[in-house]
Each structure stands twice: as C-alpha cells, then as structure tokens.
Amino acid sequence: MLNVDVIGNKKRKRCGRVFRFKNFGEPGYPVMFTGPFRENVNALLEYANLESNLSMGMTMWSFQLEVHHHPPLHILLFVIEEPIETAVNRHCKPCQYIAQAGATISFAIRSTTSCCPQRRHWLPARAVTDAVMQLLQLIMGHMMHGVFHSNGFGHLLCVNGLEMGSNLAGNQIMEFWNRLCYGLQARKVSLNDISQKRGMEVRLVNGIAYNEAWFGHWGYKFGRGCFGVIESMYHKAIEAIRSMPLCLIIHHIGNSNHDIPFIFSRYQTLSDHSLVTLGDLFHYMLDLKSRLPRETCIGSYNTSSLVETNCRWSPKRIEMATRVIVEALKRTEFRWVSRQEVRDTARAYIGDTGLLDFVLKSLGNHVVGNYLVRRSLNPVTKVLEYCLEDISNVYPNCNEGLVMSNKVKDKYKITRSQLMKDMLFLYKYILTDPKPMIGSEFMSAISLAARIILDTKYFVKDYFGDVPYQVESASEGKLSLCCTVLLRNNVGPNKEIMPPHECITLKNNATINDLRLEVERNFREIYWGLRNFVVESIGNLNANNGIQMVFGLIEMGGKVVLEGWHGGIGTNMIEQICESDPNSGTIDCICGTIDDDGERMVSCDICEIWQHTRCVRIPNDEEIPHIFLCIKCEQEIIFRAKEYD
Incomplete structure (x- = not known):
C-alpha cells in the first residue's frame, strides 16, 4: 500500500541503468534515504524498471545489479507490491509468530550470468486471491526472499547461498539485505532460521562455536522460542554445551566409542592452541573449514x-x-x-x-x-x-x-570433506543422537540442551525500533513528531489497541487540525484495519481547539498519542487490525506454550484445546489421528467410567 504512481510517473529516472551490487542500498546510492520507510521505498522505485505484462492486480519493478565485471555476473532484484485488499486471508503468519503487523510488499532476487540479461516476468497463474501462495511458489530457487510491511516491519523468508546453486555466498546475500534494511530504514525484521548444512542444523553448530546463530553475525538475536523455550533457557543451553570439557566427554564415552577421542586428538594436533571445551573444538573446526580450499588438504x-x-x-x-x-x-x-x-x-x-x-x-x-x-x-x-x-x-x-613418522603425518592430513564428516559424526553422536552407554545421563543432558537450541528458530533484528527515522530539524521549516493512535475496544481482553509510532512531518505553522488530518491519512494508508479511522482527541497534548499551533505545544521528535474511532467494535475490529486471529482457538500445551509458535499442533475433540503433536507423542512422520483426546479429557472419561461401574 505505497500509493506509487506506476503510470506516467514523470519523476521516474530512465530505466536500463545497471547498479553495483556491493554498494546498492548505501546512502546516496541510488538515492538518499531521508524519510520514513514508505517514502524511502517510493524514492528507490523511481530508479527501477517498471515491468510490463503483469496482470492479476500486482505491480512489479526490477533493478539490474552488477556483482562483478570480469567475468560478467549480473543479478536482478525484483520488487513486487501485493495489494492486501484483494487477499482472502489478510493475516501474516510470520507476524503471528513474532508479533508484527502491516500490509506487505516483497523483495526477491534472481541471478543471471549474461551481460544483458533477459528479465524474468512473474505471471501469477491463479487468481489474485491466491497471490501469497503463488508468490511463495515463484521465489523457489531464488537467492533471497524478504517481505516488508508498509510500517517498516519485515521478514526475511529465505537465503540460498552457494550450496543451493546460487551465484553468491550466503554472507554476500546477507550483507546486501542488511544494507537494504538500513537504507530503507526498516523498523524490525524477523526470520525463521531452519538452515541446514550437510544434515546439520546451522543454528546449533554456530551456537556452540560462536555463541550465536549464523544470522547473529548481522545482529539478529533471540526473538521467540518454540515449545515453551524462553530467552534465558536458550542462552543457558548454549553456554552449557560450549563449556563442556572434552576430557569429561572422553571419560564418559571413550571406552564405548573410540572414534570420538581420535577426532579430538586429530584437531588438537592441528591447532596451535589447546582445545579444552566443546566450544573450542567446534570453533576451530569451522574456522579451519573456512581456510581449507576445496579438494586439498593440509598437514596436521x-x-x-x-x-x-x-x-x-x-x-x-x-x-x-x-x-x-x-x-x-x-x-x-x-x-x-x-x-x-x-x-x-x-x-x-x-x-x-x-x-x-x-x-x-x-x-x-x-x-x-x-x-x-x-x-x-x-x-x-x-x-x-x-x-x-x-x-x-x-x-x-x-x-x-x-x-x-610419515605414516602418522598422512593420518593427520585432512580434507574439507573429511572435516565435515568428523563434524557430522560429533554432531550426531554427541549432540543429537547419543547412544545408550555408561554415563548416558551425562550425554542426555547435552542432547537436552541441544534440543533447546534447536527449538529456538525465530530471530529478530531491531534496526530503528521506536524511532522510525532521524527527524528533521526545525530550521528547515518542518516539525516532525512520533505519533500513534489509541483505539478503545470494550470487547475482548485487549481493551486498548495501539500500533507502533509513525513519524509525521508538519509545517512549522501547522495547527492541531492539520495534525489530526495528517495522522488519519498516514494510518489509513499503512493499516488496512484503520482505513476508516477518525481522530477524536489528542491524549497527551494539551490542546484547547483545533486552530491552535502545534509548534510550541510539543518539542521536535516528541511522542503524541491520538485517540480515535474506527467505525466498528468487537472481535471483527480486532481481527482486522491485529495479526492474531481471534478464531484460532485456545492453545494450552503441556510445554507451557499458550500462543501459536508455528509448530504442528492437534486439537482435542472434546475440549478443543490445541497442543503440540510432539508434546503428545505424535511423530512428525505420522498423520494426525481422526479422533484425538488430550490427557486431561482422557483421564476424565476414565474417572467417569469408574464412577458408573
């Protein structure tokens, strides 16, 4: 919902320009980003190529980016606007898991190896009401897919690096995405980290080696855990595994598994410093992997x-x-x-x-x-x-x-492939699937901590947070305020609904009425559920009448809350404004989860309470039974049956 003039925009720069990939999104390249998120996107799209032959109500733009000149490698950045008013389900699943909201536009890139690549047009094959599903099908095989909402909150949905057949490494793609988020001045961005490498969950391996997930290198931190995992549990689990002494592991499993002590000693001899803990070992192995060229080896x-x-x-x-x-x-x-x-x-x-x-x-x-x-x-x-x-x-x-001797030297020569095999062996037999043995309680504690780390998938980066962008100085003849609206709702548990603050820019001589009109216009454009919003009063601003000047009542960059009326009450209003679906049912799992965390669930056929299938011991490879009773209802039935007997 960007209100972009896609036909005859006289400000649109000439298409066909090729941009440098490594600088795209930096300040001034291709444009200075000085406003809030929506204005920055509009300014960026003035330099884009408007794609033709698009139907089904979606608009698409593209940028041609040059990765390097010799040999020539170009990629295409596609920008697709999804009109939310045409969607059947206006709720965003990632928002429900991370608690964000808004309308959406999408960013995706596809590679091409020719100097003058032929653009790929995305033509939805189904009705526009299935735009979201069609979009997900179209981005399969792309290097990256991210979604932004109109209020600047977004989700990074996928990153496909070299191992997925991409022309760019994962860190290059992330650097690009990070520049784009900073340039457009996004607010908060979330992601679901399910990346794997050679059968290993990357978030677990990197957590043990570097005390953070792979995405943590770009500032993404704990957002939400699944199966009742909270942030303190996550950090304690990482520290517990990282600090596990190697000598203690050998003491418990050295007699039953001779391969693990061999692997420990192999990398100890390769290292120039002592490897004392499991964190030291994984850190060294990952660093060594990054230095090893493919299909070659080094001495121990x-x-x-x-x-x-x-x-x-x-x-x-x-x-x-x-x-x-x-x-x-x-x-x-x-x-x-x-x-x-x-x-x-x-x-x-x-x-x-x-x-x-x-x-x-x-x-x-x-x-x-x-x-x-x-x-x-x-x-x-x-x-x-x-x-x-x-x-x-x-x-x-x-x-x-x-x-x-030379024979022992040969034993210690290691290839990149051998290193990954060793890491996979340690990953399996120490972290995720320890075999029953003497001291199994010790090993089960490690696998329990690993399970907690694996149950933490959602990470969030706060780019600008509550401050949408740096406010302009008053000397430029403008006044910038951080405004939000308060909706009073007399039905349901949420009696007050207040979206994030937005930066509203006014002239220095603007009145209270001007502020009301500008707030109404902005929040109607950003939020589909507020398209009929009307401001009734200003909560924390002492304004007696509508013609009073705003300048002087509140300082530059101050926060203002405006109370208003939506035009509807009840659960229907909540459903339209909030991402949480009031009709999704009650969640009360034995792991402590009371909200939808994205994991597979099953509902009891009697009490209709939802629980994780894993928590009620339904394997992921099995279908959910046609009739399911939770433990509480099952015990109640048994108790009643005994009473009748």
Whole structure:
C-alpha cells in the first residue's frame, strides 16, 4: 500500500541503468534515504524498471545489479507490491509468530550470468486471491526472499547461498539485505532460521562455536522460542554445551566409542592452541573449514621448522633437545608445568638455552612419539604451561621415534570433506543422537540442551525500533513528531489497541487540525484495519481547539498519542487490525506454550484445546489421528467410567 504512481510517473529516472551490487542500498546510492520507510521505498522505485505484462492486480519493478565485471555476473532484484485488499486471508503468519503487523510488499532476487540479461516476468497463474501462495511458489530457487510491511516491519523468508546453486555466498546475500534494511530504514525484521548444512542444523553448530546463530553475525538475536523455550533457557543451553570439557566427554564415552577421542586428538594436533571445551573444538573446526580450499588438504602440524636446512641447529641436536624436554615432562606425572620449570629441568642436560627456547616454541600442541605435547596459557597466572597426553591407545601403530613418522603425518592430513564428516559424526553422536552407554545421563543432558537450541528458530533484528527515522530539524521549516493512535475496544481482553509510532512531518505553522488530518491519512494508508479511522482527541497534548499551533505545544521528535474511532467494535475490529486471529482457538500445551509458535499442533475433540503433536507423542512422520483426546479429557472419561461401574 505505497500509493506509487506506476503510470506516467514523470519523476521516474530512465530505466536500463545497471547498479553495483556491493554498494546498492548505501546512502546516496541510488538515492538518499531521508524519510520514513514508505517514502524511502517510493524514492528507490523511481530508479527501477517498471515491468510490463503483469496482470492479476500486482505491480512489479526490477533493478539490474552488477556483482562483478570480469567475468560478467549480473543479478536482478525484483520488487513486487501485493495489494492486501484483494487477499482472502489478510493475516501474516510470520507476524503471528513474532508479533508484527502491516500490509506487505516483497523483495526477491534472481541471478543471471549474461551481460544483458533477459528479465524474468512473474505471471501469477491463479487468481489474485491466491497471490501469497503463488508468490511463495515463484521465489523457489531464488537467492533471497524478504517481505516488508508498509510500517517498516519485515521478514526475511529465505537465503540460498552457494550450496543451493546460487551465484553468491550466503554472507554476500546477507550483507546486501542488511544494507537494504538500513537504507530503507526498516523498523524490525524477523526470520525463521531452519538452515541446514550437510544434515546439520546451522543454528546449533554456530551456537556452540560462536555463541550465536549464523544470522547473529548481522545482529539478529533471540526473538521467540518454540515449545515453551524462553530467552534465558536458550542462552543457558548454549553456554552449557560450549563449556563442556572434552576430557569429561572422553571419560564418559571413550571406552564405548573410540572414534570420538581420535577426532579430538586429530584437531588438537592441528591447532596451535589447546582445545579444552566443546566450544573450542567446534570453533576451530569451522574456522579451519573456512581456510581449507576445496579438494586439498593440509598437514596436521608444522614440525618442519625443527629440521629446516637453514636452521642453525642440526637435526640431531634438535632431536636430542626434544627427547630431553619430553622426558622432563614425563617425570611431572602428566600435570601442567610452567615453561620456565620445563626449561630449567632441561638445562641440566642441554646447555644451549637458545636451542631449548626454539624447541619449546615449536613443540607446542604437536605429537612426539606416543605423546601429544600440549601447550596452554594459564588464564590466572598468564604463564605458558606444558603437559603430556598419552595417545598410544588412539594410535597403536605409531612408531616409537620421537619425531612423527610419515605414516602418522598422512593420518593427520585432512580434507574439507573429511572435516565435515568428523563434524557430522560429533554432531550426531554427541549432540543429537547419543547412544545408550555408561554415563548416558551425562550425554542426555547435552542432547537436552541441544534440543533447546534447536527449538529456538525465530530471530529478530531491531534496526530503528521506536524511532522510525532521524527527524528533521526545525530550521528547515518542518516539525516532525512520533505519533500513534489509541483505539478503545470494550470487547475482548485487549481493551486498548495501539500500533507502533509513525513519524509525521508538519509545517512549522501547522495547527492541531492539520495534525489530526495528517495522522488519519498516514494510518489509513499503512493499516488496512484503520482505513476508516477518525481522530477524536489528542491524549497527551494539551490542546484547547483545533486552530491552535502545534509548534510550541510539543518539542521536535516528541511522542503524541491520538485517540480515535474506527467505525466498528468487537472481535471483527480486532481481527482486522491485529495479526492474531481471534478464531484460532485456545492453545494450552503441556510445554507451557499458550500462543501459536508455528509448530504442528492437534486439537482435542472434546475440549478443543490445541497442543503440540510432539508434546503428545505424535511423530512428525505420522498423520494426525481422526479422533484425538488430550490427557486431561482422557483421564476424565476414565474417572467417569469408574464412577458408573
């Protein structure tokens, strides 16, 4: 509902211009975004190509964006306006899960590899009343699909990166989307993170590795959990798994699963620092994956520096110093000792302190014979410490020599594919599907925390929040106020309905009547349910009559609440204005959920209360039974039957 003049707009810039993808949406490119969201979209569309041959009541524009010039790669950004007055169901599902509202327009991009790409026209094949479903079918295979409402609230519906056949990586698409949201001055944007990679839920893997979901890199934070999960539960679950010591996991499952200790030691030798917790391990594995080129491998350690030809010490002297240091660490009974203590012990046999310093620096976190020489910085004393870890049970065929043999080196060469297999193995047998074993209570606690993280799918980013955009200064002859309307409703639990504030710009000599007219016009355009809205009074502004000047009564950027009448009362008004559907039934699940969270539900045939199918033990791959009774009604029937007996 943008009120764009799509026919004969004299202000529309000449079409056919190609924009740089990496700068599109920045201030001044292609236009300065200085107003509220709807005005910014109108200003942007003046530079778009108006697509022809569109029917069924939807209007579409397009932008041609150049990703790079050599080799040529262009993509198309489509903008589609969906007229909400023609929709059968005017409720937005993502809004119901995240609590946002408004009319919608959509943004989607499709790639093309030619210099002068032929534009793809979206021609809805069904009636306009099915526009939403048709739109969802059309965006399948696109790089990105996002929806904005007229009030600046929006939803990012999908991001398809390289693994989905796109020409752009996921982070490039997100950077573009982030620029677009900032440029248009969107308010809040939500998303449903169900992304997977190689059979692993990305939000779980990234949560363990980086303490946030993948979208958290762009500022998206906890919005709402499913199955009764709240924000504190989500953060505690992440911290519990991230801080889980690897040695404790090996203690519980090392005897029943020999692959996991092997994987732990493999990446410990690859790392230049100690991997103590599960968070350390996943963080290192993801960072290593980003550095590994495809179809190539790296060595597990860098001991070549010990025997470089240009080294001033001979290989024999380096081997002798290594043997002395390892023997000194053996006598410490596998406890952590400081670097100075190891150095002082070795000096009784090796007088060259420079050689000792060189070997100590090179040996950290490398395998020597049957031992892993671990090095770590003590977090309290800030002193480097060393320790030996016996890995002979992990590598039974390892040679007895102090310097690793070529066969062991080959074992530690790793490809990108092998790294993903190792991560998938850990994901399955530690996080999501631990096998019954001794200490299963410990492992079930990990899988429970992982389940809480997986039940958190909805994330939100607050771009501008309650301040729609930076208000203009009074010296420019304009006065900007943040206004909202208050609707009093005497029916239902919500007796007062108040949408988010909108920025209303007036002339400095505007009167109270001018303010009322401008508020009515704006809120009628933004909200379908307020198309008959009439302002009756101004709640927090001491105005005696309509011809009184606004300037002086309230300061620049101040917040004003205007009370008004909608023209209808009752649940019908609530249904038209609010995204929540009053006819959706009562939700009261045993997990604590009382609102629709987007998960599959079933209704009791007696009390008609909705519950999650997972909570009542109906598998997702099974159909919902034709007759379903909740536990409460089932017990009530049994109790009544016993009374009659």
